[in-house]
Amino acid sequence: MKFGIGLGRLNPAFFVDAVVEADRLGYESVWLPEHLVLPVEMTRSPFPGEEHPPVPPTTPVFDCFAYLSYLAGRTSTIRLATHVYNVGLRHPFVAARAVQTLDIVSGGRAEFGVGASWLESEWIAVGLDFASRGRRVDEAIEVCKRLWS
Numbered sequence: 001m002k003f004g005i006g007l008g009r010l011n012p013a014f015f016v017d018a019v020v021e022a023d024r025l026g027y028e029s030v031w032l033p034e035h036l037v038l039p040v041e042m043t044r045s046p047f048p049g050e051e052h053p054p055v056p057p058t059t060p061v062f063d064c065f066a067y068l069s070y071l072a073g074r075t076s077t078i079r080l081a082t083h084v085y086n087v088g089l090r091h092p093f094v095a096a097r098a099v100q101t102l103d104i105v106s107g108g109r110a111e112f113g114v115g116a117s118w119l120e121s122e123w124i125a126v127g128l129d130f131a132s133r134g135r136r137v138d139e140a141i142e143v144c145k146r147l148w149s
Contacts, residue, residue, distance in 0.1 A: 004029035006083060012060050015067070016074060023075035029111060030071065031083035034064040039121035055119075065098040072106035081111035088116060088136035089126055092143035100148065114141065 005022050007015055007030065019030050038057045068080040080102060087095050103110035116133045117123065123130040 002028035004031055004079075004081070006031045006033070008033040008083070012062070016071070019071050019078065020074055023078040027078055029079040029081050030068075031081045031113070032062070032064045032068055033083050034085050035061050035119065036086065036089055036122055037061065037125045039119070039125075041121075065102050068110075069102050069105050072102065072109065077109075079109045079111050080106050082113045084113050084115035084117075086117045086122065087114045087140040087144070088133045089122065089128065090140070092140040093147065095140060096144040096147040099144070112144075 005018065005027055007018070010018060022030060035055070038055055038059055038061060040057045064082050064085060068082070072080055085095070099110055099112045114137065116137045120130045123133065128136070
């Protein structure tokens with residue numbers, strides 16, 4: 001059995017210490033969530049209940065590949081993963097280069113977790129059509145695969 005840690009709900013002040021300790025203890029992976037922006041108010045949420053937005057707008061939003069590359073230099077064996085990278089919001093050439101850079105600087109420890117996103121506000125903020133996200137993600141994945149081959 002393999003164990004990983006997610007950094008999504010952890011105070012960023014503890015990211016480095018937590019990941020260094022997880023690496024020392026033999027954890028298999030660390031997962032860093034990713035968003036371009038977080039809305040103050042939700043346009044729509046797929047989640048029921050009164051707690052909206054589900055991700056507080058005060059949550060720090062880091063460039064996951066820059067942060068994971070930094071963690072690569074502080075660790076030796078733990079795999080470094082995105083959870084979940086909204087690849088449809090970026091040009092696939094930029095995404096492919098970021099993943100490859102992390103994989104190189106980490107000695108092959110990169111994991112590229114991608115998704116189509118649930119946060120419509122994020123797509124609106126960058127001027128992209130939320131309804132087209134599935135197609136955009138599929139295309140981006142195919143372009144990334146071709147660039148890496």
